[in-house]
Amino acid sequence: MTAVLPARAPGAAAPLPPAAEAARTGLLRACARFAGRWSLRALVAAAVLAFVGLALGPHVLDYRTMTMLTGSMAPNIEPGDVVVSTPLDVSDVEVGMVITYHIPIDDHRVVTHRVIEVDHTADGTVSVRTQGDANDAPDPWTAVLTGDTAWQMRAVVPEIGNAITALRDPVVNKALVYGAPALLAGWMLLSIWQPVRDEDDEDDAEADRA
Missing domain, CATH: 2.10.109.10 (Umud Fragment, subunit A)
Structure with a gap:
């Protein structure tokens, strides 16, 4: 008896093995987490620099x-x-x-x-x-x-x-006064919790491979 393999269409890419597909998915997730983490840090740093330059700088610099x-x-x-x-x-x-x-x-x-x-x-x-x-x-x-x-x-x-004009609006000002500390606290908690979650993901991946 002769086995007949399904023909692949010309130019079609060969499907990745399950292990390779899982590795690629894990890499994409890691890149997404890295990009999100550093984007948030860059946003916070830019906001701090703008505040220092426009609000504090004229009082201490010439x-x-x-x-x-x-x-x-x-x-x-x-x-x-x-x-x-x-x-x-x-x-x-x-x-x-x-x-x-x-x-x-x-x-x-x-x-x-x-x-x-x-x-x-x-x-x-x-x-x-x-x-x-x-x-x-x-x-x-x-x-x-x-x-x-x-x-x-x-x-x-x-x-x-x-x-700057928008920040002086009473509604926006109150949102910043109460919301900014909450966002900062959340960001700090996320920074602490994120490595633990990464380690758990690695442990689950090793268990699946076993």
Whole structure:
């Protein structure tokens, strides 16, 4: 009697042996666990760095941050971007620089605009005229830079200002206050429990092979 083996379609891959299939499945699961674990750690690290850089950094290091609220400096600075400014001697302010300062009228709000004119008086006072890159006309005021220090824009962090604004929402703020500690505790417990589960999986695999 002659046994007839089923013919394999041309180009079809040979089926993997059960042991090889199990090994491949185990490898995929291990890779997924590894990726999930380190993705969570990277997310936590990024959140901590952003908090340190934007919330704590300006209090301990020599720079300031400000969220752009309007499109007056587009496209270089869009609404929601965070402007990072560093100190500069007032006497060194020049035409073409982008500076952050308090306007001399209305609510004395802070703006970040480009210097288009600088005037140095005999008594050392420095006054400037500015204009937003996206505006058709100069700002309708002349600002006197008080003190010895001006603030020059050095970097722009895109979009993160929108996240900061969202975090100030009362509902989101409460969720972070109560939810963040719970997530951190869960992450720590998962880190402790995960190796034990891996060892149990290995013991079960050895028992199946036996």
